[in-house]
Amino acid sequence: MRYYETLYIVNPNFEDKRVETIISEVGVELQKTNSKTINHHVWGKKRLAYPIQKQKYGTFILMQYAGGETGSMAEFDTWLKLNTSVLRHLTTRLEVEPPKIDAPVFEKTEEKATEKPTLETEETVETKEAPEEAPESSEDESIDDDVQEVVAEEKETSEETVETEEAPEEVTESDDTEKETE
Template structure:
């Protein structure tokens, strides 16, 4: 098992229920794949450093988790096909 962290930004037009549902969805994906979610840090709505497709703010969420090396690839695929996710990044934490 390796340590990873992911930060993703959700579209600002989502309501509170949809934001919580998206966060739960990604937590569930990690747990169902045998990973362990260590921390979920919801930062709320923040201004983006630069506009992305005329969007200037979004909902930021940070998740720290342990998993096998195959899970980040699947998580990346799920982030890419979800239109609610504006940007995302998955980083392997160094020891």
């Protein structure tokens, strides 16, 4: 059994209901390939690295499934391509069976959950690389501010102040490390 993962981007201006209908439409279309859906949920609203169809942001939806018939899988791919509400999609093959996530995690909580463990491991293993991470996380938060206007403001402001205090020191450190590598 082969496992696949499809990540697709939906117009960020769509309201939740419309996104849900798109998700169900894609799910129905996937069923035609006799695939078993394992996960299918919104990964989060993110800023795109470059504009796609004049959109600066995108709602990312992640879908993991056990592959069905290869012929109809190609049809599914073209269907996604022709679907106008899907800005872009990418299907990759997974080497191992993906774990099932029951409760879909939304952008805010998910990103922090993924950030923390990586930071911890990196800090413990190597202290030199860690400073590079900190400014990036502050960038990520600023992006989140743009996307989600209604968030718990108190938390973010407190975190940002902490990071801005740390940032200047760390930036200089990272510059040094970069020079060394060069």
